[in-house]
Amino acid sequence: MNLRNVAIPIVLIVVLFAGWRAWGLQGLLVVGGGVLMWGLLHLTRLMNVMQKASRNPIGHVGSAVMLNAKLKPGVNLMHVVAITRSLGQQLSVEGGEPEIYLWKDASGSQVTCEFMHGRLKRWQLERPTRADGT
Known part of the structure; x- marks a missing residue:
């Protein structure tokens, strides 16, 4: 089980x-x-990212090379969707671990x-080979 699923509610309590x-009572109301x-700010960010992603085709990114350069291990899926402004094409079984997504340019x-x-572990850039062998 993910520690964040337990730690965040405990910290809030x-x-x-x-x-x-x-x-x-005043302190309880202020906190x-x-x-x-805090919760509304996160919800607003999620809605903005999803709204921008809904305008683009699934699995499409402007430049796969630039996406490869921007990725870092440990970022969450929402961060990657925000970078690409597109939902990834899911290659793995839905609900299974690990989740594998594909973006093409x-x-x-x-x-x-x-x-x-929900955290990025590894990624791989694949470029098409040219017919002339270069």
Whole structure:
């Protein structure tokens, strides 16, 4: 199980309790408002990324080489979708681990990304070979 699935709710409960202990109902409301704002900021970012991705074809990226240069291990899938502004073409079984997605550009270059628990583990750039052998 992913530690973030447990740690984030525990931290939120501790912060809410600390606000209650320090300033009573006012502290609880202030901390609760801060937690609500944090959640709304993340939801807004997710909606903006998905709205931009919905305008492009699935699995298409402007430049696979530039995508390859921008990728770093450990980034989440939403970050990669934000970079590409496109949903990746899913190559793996839905709901299975690892998740494998593919992005192609107009020149035929493609980047295959492998995600474990929503985090990028490895990726591979494949460029088309030219007919003249160069």
